[in-house]
Amino acid sequence: MPNRKRLSPDESRAAAIAAARDLLREQGVAAITLKAVGGRVGRTHANLLHHFGSVAGLHRALADDIAHSVADSIVAAIGRMRRGQGRLKDVIEGMFDAFRTEKVGELIAWVAMTGQREALDPLVDAIAEVVRDISAPGDERPLDRATLGLVLLAVGDSLAGEEVARACGLPATAARDIAVQQVIAVLAGRPVIG
Structure with a gap:
């Protein structure tokens, strides 16, 4: 050997x-x-x-690693936006790209389907950290609701977004465009559906 x-x-x-x-x-x-x-x-x-x-422990460590790298990239993109070096759309597209590249939707689905829900804790913690990091003192906007909608759309998009968009006759970027519109509406306090 x-x-x-x-x-x-x-x-x-x-x-x-x-x-x-x-x-x-x-x-x-x-x-x-x-x-x-x-x-x-x-x-x-x-x-x-x-x-x-166990392999479940490996999955948890992988989820932790991916969650932190994706969260770090989102926080960095938000920082660039705050400095005037990017737009909200860039932040959202970066998040969708990271979720798709890292196959976050597939990992979450696998973990949930195999009953290893505790392996999602690192992702949940990373999302909570992002919400804390992007919340400025005194900011009354519903960043928690905007983040919830954005994360769920990004997870679904990373899992089957291209296929569902194609079935609907829409471009592969349709979920991203919807996410941008929804986040802007939520942050502005407007109803998302109406």
Whole structure:
């Protein structure tokens, strides 16, 4: 057996999460098994069990990693918008791109369908952190409602947005356009449907 590079526990976890993320992007969440991840990083099934406890633990760590990177990109986009270097539409499109690229909808659906709902905690925490970060003191706009609608649209879009838009005879960007309109309406205190 070839000599494997000795990694610290943190390096080993990070390599496994990166491999799981690549598998998610390339093949979907069903491909994220301890055996597949171990094969990518040159580690044994037992080694990954030591770090994550189970494949559910690996899914939770992956959800945590994705949630924080997506949340960081959203907060950064909001910061650019506040500095006049972007628009609300750019923030929303960036969020939709991140959700689609990272297959957030598929990961959430898999976690929910397999009864691992606690693995969604990192995503829930990251969303709550985004709402706190974007809320300026004294801002009375319903940012919580705008964020709820936006996240749910982005999750659905990342899961089957292109296919549903095509079935409706709309461009693949239709959900993004609807999200922009809805967020603007919610923040302005106007009814979204009316």
